[in-house]
Amino acid sequence: xxxxxxxxxxxxxxxxxxxxxxxxxxxxxVAESAIFAIFIAAYIFYIGKSLDGPTPRQIxxxxxxxxxxxxxxxxxxxxxxxxxxxxxxxxxxxxWFITLALGAIFLAGTGREWRHLIYQEDFTIQTxxxxxxxxxxxxxxxxxxxxxxxxxxxxxxxxxxGKVKQEHWERCDVLSLYWHFVDAVWVVVFTVVxxxxx
Amino acid sequence: xxxxxxxxxxxxxxxxVVYEWLATVDHKKIGLMYIVYALLxxxxxxxxxxxxxxxxxxxxxxFLSPQVFNRLFTMHGTTGVFFVxxxxxxxxxxxxxxxxxxxxxxxxxxxxxxxxxxxAFGGLLLYASFFAGDGFSQAGIAxxxxxxxxxxxxxxxxxxxxxxxxxxxxxxxxGVGSIGGAVNFVATILCMRCPGMTLSRxxxxxxxxxxxxxxxxxxxxPLTAAQFMLMADRYLSGHFFxxxxxxxxxxxxxxxxxxxxxxxxxxxxxxxxFISEIIPVFSRKAMFGYPAMVAATVxxxxxxxxxxxxxxxxxGMPSYGNAFFVLTxxxxxVPTGIKIFNWLATMWGGKIxxxxxxxxxxxxxxxxxxxxxxxxxxxxxxxDWQLGNSxxxxxxxxxxxxxxxxxxxxxxxxxxxxxxxxxMLNETLGKWHFWIFVIGFHLTFDFMHIPGLxxxxxxxxxxxxxxxxxxxxxxxxxxxxxxxxxILLFVYNMIVSYFKGAxxxxxxWDAWTLEWSTSSPPPVYxxxxxxxxxxxxxxxxxxxxxxxxxxxx
Numbered sequence: 001x002x003x004x005x006x007x008x009x010x011x012x013x014x015x016x017x018x019x020x021x022x023x024x025x026x027x028x029x030v031a032e033s034a035i036f037a038i039f040i041a042a043y044i045f046y047i048g049k050s051l052d053g054p055t056p057r058q059i060x061x062x063x064x065x066x067x068x069x070x071x072x073x074x075x076x077x078x079x080x081x082x083x084x085x086x087x088x089x090x091x092x093x094x095x096w097f098i099t100l101a102l103g104a105i106f107l108a109g110t111g112r113e114w115r116h117l118i119y120q121e122d123f124t125i126q127t128x129x130x131x132x133x134x135x136x137x138x139x140x141x142x143x144x145x146x147x148x149x150x151x152x153x154x155x156x157x158x159x160x161x162g163k164v165k166q167e168h169w170e171r172c173d174v175l176s177l178y179w180h181f182v183d184a185v186w187v188v189v190f191t192v193v194x195x196x197x198x
Numbered sequence: 199x200x201x202x203x204x205x206x207x208x209x210x211x212x213x214x215v216v217y218e219w220l221a222t223v224d225h226k227k228i229g230l231m232y233i234v235y236a237l238l239x240x241x242x243x244x245x246x247x248x249x250x251x252x253x254x255x256x257x258x259x260x261f262l263s264p265q266v267f268n269r270l271f272t273m274h275g276t277t278g279v280f281f282v283x284x285x286x287x288x289x290x291x292x293x294x295x296x297x298x299x300x301x302x303x304x305x306x307x308x309x310x311x312x313x314x315x316x317x318a319f320g321g322l323l324l325y326a327s328f329f330a331g332d333g334f335s336q337a338g339i340a341x342x343x344x345x346x347x348x349x350x351x352x353x354x355x356x357x358x359x360x361x362x363x364x365x366x367x368x369x370x371x372x373g374v375g376s377i378g379g380a381v382n383f384v385a386t387i388l389c390m391r392c393p394g395m396t397l398s399r400x401x402x403x404x405x406x407x408x409x410x411x412x413x414x415x416x417x418x419x420p421l422t423a424a425q426f427m428l429m430a431d432r433y434l435s436g437h438f439f440x441x442x443x444x445x446x447x448x449x450x451x452x453x454x455x456x457x458x459x460x461x462x463x464x465x466x467x468x469x470x471x472f473i474s475e476i477i478p479v480f481s482r483k484a485m486f487g488y489p490a491m492v493a494a495t496v497x498x499x500x501x502x503x504x505x506x507x508x509x510x511x512x513x514g515m516p517s518y519g520n521a522f523f524v525l526t527x528x529x530x531x532v533p534t535g536i537k538i539f540n541w542l543a544t545m546w547g548g549k550i551x552x553x554x555x556x557x558x559x560x561x562x563x564x565x566x567x568x569x570x571x572x573x574x575x576x577x578x579x580x581x582d583w584q585l586g587n588s589x590x591x592x593x594x595x596x597x598x599x600x601x602x603x604x605x606x607x608x609x610x611x612x613x614x615x616x617x618x619x620x621x622m623l624n625e626t627l628g629k630w631h632f633w634i635f636v637i638g639f640h641l642t643f644d645f646m647h648i649p650g651l652x653x654x655x656x657x658x659x660x661x662x663x664x665x666x667x668x669x670x671x672x673x674x675x676x677x678x679x680x681x682x683x684x685i686l687l688f689v690y691n692m693i694v695s696y697f698k699g700a701x702x703x704x705x706x707w708d709a710w711t712l713e714w715s716t717s718s719p720p721p722v723y724x725x726x727x728x729x730x731x732x733x734x735x736x737x738x739x740x741x742x743x744x745x746x747x748x749x750x751x
Contacts, residue, residue, distance in 0.1 A: 020305040020389040027381040027415055034419035038453055042427065042438065051444045126435035129444050136430055136438075 021174040029181045032144070036185050039140055040192055043133040047197050053128030056198045059121045066109030067190055070145075073102035074183045077176045087166040093159040099179070100152045103145060110142050134193065141182070141189050148182050151175055223307035224722060225292045228314050230618065232289025235318055237689075239281040242325075244685060246274040248678055251642075255675035257663035267659035268342035269361075273324070275345030276365065279461065280372050281321040283603060287468040288317075288379045290610055291407045293618065295383065297713035297720060298401045300392025300729040305385035313378035320372030327364035341365035344657060346458060347428075349439035349450040354432050362432065366425045373418045373425075380418075383411030392712075394731040398492075399751075401711045401734070402485060405492050406471035409499045413464050416503065421457035424450060448513055455506035463502040466566075466598065467495060469606035470537060473559050476613050477541050479709045480556035481548030484735060484747070487540040494533035494540075501530040511582040520579045527577035531570060538567055553707075554628030558609035561636060565601030569594060572647070587657075590650025596643050600681075608635075608688070615692065616706050620718040621699030627691040631684050638680025645673045710735035 080095035114135075117123045125135040155172060158164050164172070210218070219227060250270050253262040262270070292310065296303055304310050327340040341361040343351050352362045387408040391400065428450070430436030437443035439450050478485045485491065507515060507523040541563055550556065572594040576582050585591060608631070616622050649667040661667055705714040712729055713720070714737055733739055733747035 015393040017389045017391060020385045023388050024306060024309075024381050024385040027384045027411075028377075030412075031377050031381070031415040031419045034416045035423045038420045038423035038456070039427075042449065042453075045446070045449065046444070049444045125430065126437070129437050132430060132436040132438055132445075136427065136436070140426075 019170065019174075021171060022177070025174045025177045029177065032181065033185070036137075036140065036188070039133075039137045040188065043137050043192055043197065046129045046133050050128040050130045053130065054121060054123055056130060056134075056193070059117060059123055060194060060198060061113070062194045063109055063113060063190075066106045067186065069102040069109070070106040070183055070186055073099045073106075074180050076102065077179050081169060081173050081176050084164070084166060084169040084172060089159070089162075089164065089166070092164070092172075093156070096152065096156055096159060100149065100156055103149050103152065103179075107142065107145055107149065110138065110145075137189055138193065141185055144182050144185070148179050152179070221311075223303075223311045225296050225304045225307065225310060226618075226720065226722070228310050229289045229291075229293030232285045232292060232314055232317070235321070236282045236286035236289060239277050239285075239321060241685070241689075243274055243277045243282055244682060246270045246277070248682060250274065251675040251678040253659065254661075255672050257661055257668050259660050262659065264659040265342065268344075268657070269340040271657055272341045272344050272347075272365070273328075276324065276341070276369070277321070278599070279345065279465070280369060281317070281324070283465045283599070284372075284376060285317055285321075286607055287410075287465065288313075288376070290472070290607075290614070291383060291403075291410070291468060292379075294614065294713060295386055295404055295407055296390065297716065297724055298711050299387065299390060299395055299404055300712050300725060300731065301386065301390040302724050304382045305390055306382050309378050310382050313375040313382065316375030316378065317372045318375075320368045320370075320375065323371060324364055324368035327361060330360070330364075339364070346454050348454075349428070349431075349447040350441065352428060352432070352450075353439065362428075366428055366432075370422060370425050373422050376414055376418045377422075380411040380414035383407050384415070387411070392725075392729045392731060398489070399731060399734050402474035402488065402491055403468075403471040403711075406467045406474070406495055409495050410464055410467045413460055413467070413499050413502070417457055417460040417464055420453055421461075424453035424457070427453075448510070451510050451513060452507070455509045456503075458509065459506040460499075460502045462595075462598070463498060465603055467498070469562070469603050470495065472606045472610040472613070473541060473562055475709075475711065476555050476559045476609050477544050479613075479707050480551045480553060480559065481545045482551070483544055483548040484710075484738075485540070486543035486546075487536075488734065490536055491540055494536045497533045498530060501526060501533070505530055508577055508579075508582070511579045512586040524577055524579050528574065531574055531577075534570060538563065553612070554623070554625060554632060555609045555613040555707075557629065557632045558605045558612065561632070562602055562605040562609065565597060565605060565639070569597030569601055572597065585650060587655055588650040589646055589654045589656055592656050593643050593646035593650055596646070600639055600643065608632075611688075611692070613707065614713075615695070616699075616702030617713055617716075617718050617720070619696055619699070620702050621695050621697075622702050622706060623695045623699060624691050627687055627694075631687045631691065634680050634687065635684035638677045638682075638684060641677025641680060642674045643677070645670045645677075705737070710738045712736055715740075 076095045077099040080092050080099060083089075083091035083095060123131055125131050152175070155164065155175065219231065222228060249262060250267065253259050253267060292304065295301075324341075330339055339359050339361045341347070341364055343357060343362055343365065347362065347365055350356055387400070387404050397405075427436070427438040431438050431440060437445045439445050439447050441447060474485060474491060505523060505527045507519065508527045511520055511523070552560075572590070576585060576591060576594060612623050612628055648670045652666055652670075654661060654665070654667050654671075661671075702718045704717055706718075707714070712725075712731070715729070716724060729736065731739075733751050735747045739746040739748065
């Protein structure tokens with residue numbers, strides 16, 4: 001025994017609801033943004049409050065090249081999705097690979113920057129307030145980049161195996177939303193850490 | 199119409215049944231697991247409370263050591279918020295939302311299962327702390343830093359060992375579960391409604407779970423962030439809350455309460471949902487002012503994000519800081535008051551039937567109102583300067599949590615248990631449960647305001663004689679016994695009725711929302727045909743085709 005069916009009204013407009021993947025990803029982005037907001041609030045509050053140790057102006061070098069790479073990767077992923085939407089799986093795979101590469105360059109750049117800070121400048125999370133807030137904020141962002149790269153790699157492998165078809169464009173678009181979010185967060189982190197905080 | 203489901207010819211061995219529950223992604227089973235899990239922890243939490251009340255019944259008592267007492271109030275609070283209230287509300291939401299919107303399941307069933315198990319493991323991790331370290335006889339190394347775990351008490355200097363880490367990690371794990379659950383609620387409600395069910399035709403329970411889900415997304419995340427910072431301080435020698443390096447312990451308070459205040463709204467909004475479904479049905483009238491209820495709930499969600507520092511009036515914020523939070527806290531009372539008026543207006547002129555769900559519903563209205571009023575008292579900062587951190591605050595929030603949240607949860611149990619099990623709960627036992635619990639609740643929490651006004655601080659393991667606190671504490675402790683008896687009656691009712699309760703049929707309460715069109719319990723697929731709705735009360739339209747709601751909406 002189950003539902004009592006109700007008569008279908010003939011005059012209503014067709015029933016269209018938002019896609020659940022997109023809504024779900026927006027919700028995840030909202031939650032992650034709240035986490036970042038707290039770390040950014042802590043960073044801003046602690047600017048200039050370290051009692052000793054190096055200041056941002058002394059040791060931070062602005063990562064212009066890696067930032068350009070990461071922000072360009074938003075463009076290339078957008079082109080990849082546009083290509084897949086039109087069924088051009090070859091272009092899709094190419095743009096997707098470029099996105100992956102640009103993201104990896106960004107990550108490698110952050111790694112190089114950190115190796116310099118830790119080994120040459122002797123600057124770690126425990127050095128002072130600036131160290132604690134810098135490594136947690138940039139590290140939180142980098143960990144989100146890593147997760148994004150893992151997801152992008154999985155799709156890359158599937159694309160190389162020929163399994164990603166035109167009908168999958170919406171799912172890839174949902175993933176690209178996450179990637180755009182990672183980029184947007186970097187814009188804020190970059191501004192706060194390398195521009196405002198210096 | 200026959201309402202029994204056709205019994206399966208296949209006999210399922212016990213292992214198969216266990217696997218079915220462990221591996222399920224069905225929202226109804228997951229909802230039931232959340233609810234049973236929460237009930238088990240409710241009993242544990244109640245035992246912790248009883249132990250504390252025994253200790254506090256007399257001055258200079260030695261029943262519990264101060265260390266054990268500290269662990270008890272920490273675990274009682276942490277368990278109550280994260281492993282009783284959140285799971286039980288997520289459980290009811292999971293069970294009811296797809297049924298009420300005419301969907302087959304939640305938007306992301308596997309995420310749903312993942313979220314439940316993360317919450318479940320978080321609770322197990324927290325309670326493992328009792329058994330680790332020194333072992334059970336010395337109450338192990340359970341966290342003893344209070345449920346809000348203020349810095350610098352939680353730093354490695356002042357909390358050596360791992361008690362704080364059990365607190366941090368178990369809540370991190372449970373928080374992931376909560377965020378997953380919230381994503382699911384929002385996606386389900388926005389994307390899975392049956393044809394004809396526009397947002398303005400959704401049951402109020404769906405609206406309120408939508409607001410709750412959105413609130414969880416921005417509420418739990420600050421706690422997660424703060425806990426990462428705490429772990430950085432404890433394990434990576436970070437300095438977030440390290441005053442010796444220029445850090446600020448008040449920042450922990452800000453971040454915690456940016457989570458902590460909206461969290462209590464996360465807890466109460468689904469309770470508003472239960473009441474909004476129950477009061478109309480038992481007043482035989484449609485909900486008064488549906489659009490105002492939706493608008494009020496949404497505005498409560500938003501305003502609640504801006505009131506957090508009313509937990510910090512005694513910290514020494516500047517006067518304009520205090521004033522801002524006084525004002526926002528008073529503002530949040532306005533939409534809440536609108537809802538209370540709307541519930542009363544629903545009852546006004548209705549044909550009220552005082553079955554057990556309605557008894558608890560009316561109890562909720564009365565007690566939530568009083569709890570809200572003591573909240574307004576505390577919202578005036580100078581008043582809070584006298585009464586902050588006293589038993590007045592404890593009485594206020596227990597009035598809301600027990601008198602409000604728990605009463606509405608009881609109402610929800612009596613209302614939806616027939617749908618979930620196919621059996622009615624016993625009405626006589628239900629009324630005994632209600633009245634004994636009401637007596638116990640008021641004995642404990644009405645009189646708890648007085649020691650607070652007389653200056654008794656909270657989180658003290660004992661107090662000296664001769665301050666006029668003893669009688670009131672003794673009365674509070676006696677009330678706890680009544681509450682325990684009532685809860686035992688309730689558990690007994692649920693167990694016995696499962697086997698011997700009267701068969702419920704599809705729609706024992708003559709209600710109007712879609713879940714009552716399915717069998718009790720519903721089939722695993724919920725609806726054989728996707729329902730199509732034309733009003734807020736689809737079953738009213740079916741039962742009264744000569745006077746359907748869509749003519750008036």
